[in-house]
Amino acid sequence: MKILKFGGKSLSNGEGLNKVVQIITDKVQQGEKIAVVVSARGNATDELEYILKIAAKNGDYKRLLENFKVYQVSDYPQVDLSEEFTILDKLFEGVSLIGDYSNKIKDQILSKGELLSAKLLTAILVEKGIPANFADSRELLKTDSKFGDAQPLEQLSKKNVVNYFKEHNGSTVNIITGFIGSNNNNDTTTLGRNGSNYTASLIANYLNAEELQNFTHVDGIYTANPDLVADAKKIEYLSFNEANELANFGATILHAKTIIPLLEKNIPLRILNTFNHENRGTLITSDAAKEGIKTLSVLENVSLVNLEGRGLLGKAGIDARIFKVMGDHNISVSIISQGSSERGIGLVVATEKATLAMVELEKEFENDFYSKDVNQITVTDNVSVISIIGQDLSTFHKPYTALIKNKIVPILFNNTVTGKNVSLVVKKSELNKALNVIHGEIFGVSKKINIAIFGHGLVGGTLINQILESAAAIEKRKGIKLNVFAIANSKKLLLNKNGVTADWKNSIQKDGAEYTIKDIIEYADKYHLENLIAIDNTASATFVENYIPLVESSFDLISSNKVANTLSYGFYKELRKALTDNQKNYLYETNVGAGLPLIDTIKLLHLSGENITKIKGVFSGTLSYLFNNFSAKDVPFSEILKEAIDNGYTEPDPREDLCGNDVGRKLLILARELDLQNEFEEISIQNLIPEHLREGNVADFLTKLKEFDPIYDKIKADQKPNHVLRYIGELSGDLQNDKGNLEVKLVSVPSDTALGGLKGSDSFFEIYTESYGDRPIVIQGAGAGSAVTARGVFGDILRLSDKG
Template sequence: MKIHPIINKIINVLRLKEINTTSLSNNANRLTLSSLGMSNHTGIYPHSNNRTLQAPAYEIIRFRNPVSALKPIHKSHFQQKTHKVKTIHIAIFGIGNVGGTLIDQVLASIVDIEEKKHIRLKIFAIANSSRLLLDKNGMDTDWHEKFNSEGRPYEVQNVVDFARFHHLDNLIAIDNTASAQFVQNYLQLVQQGFHLISSNKIGNTMSYDFYQELRHILKKHHRDYLYETNVGAGLPLIDTIKLLHLSGEKITAIKGVFSGSLSYLFNTYSISDRPFSSILTAAIDHGYTEPDPREDLSGNDVARKLLILARELDLKSELSEINILNLIPEAMRPLSTIEFMHHIEEVNFHFKKQKDELLPGEVLRYIGEITGDIQNGKSQLKTDLVKVSASSPLGQLSGSDSLFEIYTESYGTNPIIIRGAGAGAAVTARGVFGDILRIATK
């Protein structure tokens, strides 16, 4: 029987695809295929409605013209590229302001990310300090109600065991707590196969020995640890400093307003006639500060951020070595949170004195600074309340924005400046989300 050249081409194509051609009749205008090697293939012919060919079943492609037979086969085997979806399993510890916002952001983006990036994000575990909710199929928009009704007491090992029992892979543990105790779980999580993401600064500001041990374990188990939000919330600061340092650029100093809370306080106070206590109360109400604002006023938060950047520059610094200016009047430091709030107006005299000393065109800014011979491991880290020109980059800050000046040998006296929103749950959660996608797309 004479075979049409187009049919011959089809046969050769199918043989290359390991599909057996069992029957062929040019006169009958049909091609019968045995689906060897195609037991899970869909869409071999038009309007197949995603039917799956099951060996040794036979499917018939009917056509009036031999050329038309090639089109569906060519489209199926060569033009349609099926993308394997990569599933990422996420455990979120800390579901308060930042954690809760992060969950909602992830859930709102799941469909879009899967369609565009072929990555499926599943939050299989959410936990606060005392309760845990698990679901191998992933959380849904009713997660808050389910957590309140179904959350159970737990240990972190319960999350590890659950992931192992259900054969979950591509594991990420996210620390949105402010807990030093939870940081003790980092090593265990990495050893059990979890990547780490953290908005909690404590993990990077504990002893330098722990800092080194964690990185040794991460390297040994080929896991990632991302913490872009530790300094500057969602701003690309840590990545920038890492890249500059790794590329051999000599960083000579870093200076800036590291705290969105203190930025708001002094940006507002410097140009307002209101007493400091009034501005501080407004900052608490807006969620710009911790519930006990002394966490911010102590300067410890800025010091931790300074330490994180210093260690990115391979400085073996400790928190105890930083010269920290504590803004809380000494008499108010031992008070409980409630007592402090009852006596909050007592801070006014302390700050009014500093404001009265400003010259025209000057404003107050609480800054962090790394200086010294950084390349040789000799540096000074300090926080301070300083006067700056209102026309300078630091002086032009407004709202709760942060600003960082990175001085390098190449740039001389013209620093690299990174400025933007430095506080807020939505901004921080978005930064954590970015870290999730960095790991997921590897």
């Protein structure tokens, strides 16, 4: 025989009840031998409890009770439920008159949910020609008299069940009320919340059932609550031990007592979905499942009671006194954490019992307060417990590091004696984000990276399109899901927690709204977005002011904007301190050399202790193009410059390239990577623009390009034979001191050298070190262009995504 148990949502009006009837009908027609245990339908138990509280306050309970009755009869007015309704009328009327009720009365009232459910289902099945029999479990399960949480009397209950099924066996389907029993005086008792599962488990045990099938509204046990973690996966198999741990750590789909009766008789438990009967669910057996983390379980509605005191260190009997208080007042403790250096004990209890726990502990330790052995006893509300079932402490650093990276600091944690389960107490406001962070780290699902992109011009727009085009392939290949949730320019912001689409340009025009950086931070917080990256593709000095607030709000930074690294050395250090304090990263490989691996190379050499003695190179792709072509062709400088302008190689105002400040900023960035404290004003920069053309508007400047020609024709003619012109940045001097010599200048070099042989718009860098002597490390390649720069930023995204 198989025992089928249906939960409240499965038995709710409409689709639920129809599905239950269909499942039972199919099994009977297939010749399966079954018995059915039912919960109260829908939210009946909660509704009855609420009506009870209203009645006790002499409130208008009758209207609520009538609504309750209407729902229970619903589409089946022909089913006679008048006996239960009459009893409820009398009980509620009595409670209303007295203004109070006992747990005994409460059990009588709550029991009606299951009785109504079983009677209705039995009547529907009989009406459809299925031989069904209503079985009142108060006649089967005998319990003690602890109303509200009664314990079955094993021998007597087993005898009753076995005898009952001898009489009502054969082809009849017994529809049994879950959750309820009775004591030796035949007073109604209940087995505690979720007790219908316990009823089904006991019946299965007493009858040596082949399997217990628990029908719910989900497909089985998941790696986390799917309502909280969208990427949660169904678990195919669990062992009883794992299921028991899961139940103890708050999994509502299982009652903590359900497992033991099944384990005693080695009866498999299958969790199934009433609404998706084709799914095979989760099978729980005595077979030891493979080791490893199985699921994340959550305890909500809990509080943390903290007892602190230096004077308690080393004193015997303190723990016994604490737990005597807990036991005397029926306060269950789910998690305990103890400190040693400054004695502290944290206890996680149900929120409804937290104040009682604190008050009674204060009474117990009253004398210890006077002697100052106890400093304080406090309660922290609004906390939740996340338990990682199957977590070994040897690998716990991975989810813990992921939490810290996302600025979630657990209040406390502990592990079980087996070392196979770890529980964390976190702020309730951080629960959703914490679950997603841990789940993403543990279960190998795609690690979600949530990206906010500021600036969507040439580089920013290209980057967004590169991400959207490559996202699917990257998720498949690297297990990283790139989600651009925010795109902003200086005026408008587009937000979508699920990620922008290829139509983002139209969307930001149509739906974009004015914003502050605070709006983006609050949006990420509201939707519990983890692994946050802010990308600055602007050229704005003003936007850099947002870097530290973003870092403090759990964003890593990536920037193609050179400003942040070339402001005052004071700001440079302040930003680094904020990054260190918040354990965040800042990548800016594209600040110098676009997509070339220059900054990473210099960082690695410097960190390894290599003494870098000089860095020299062509830092600007625009100026590389100008002087490579001017040196190679017998044409005026103005003609090459106009060609570069027409092809979009320069800034809209070419003087921004020609003044040398951009090269100076790049050189300063490299100097600061070597811990040099130079300021921008200390760089010697040769301005390529004739002095009389440096002011005025762009349009006027563009009409006077020929005025460059006599100056540069002379410079070109004055060179030694077989020499060419190159505009370079050079960092030299004793680079072990606080400051180096930074020069940006036009030089003439032999055409047969590596620098002299430069072509097109390539960037070129020589890194001289003590170890390498006169043979520099050379890095050369495309140093300009929106696609190259965007690809470099993309590389930084992937580099950050792989961290941790």
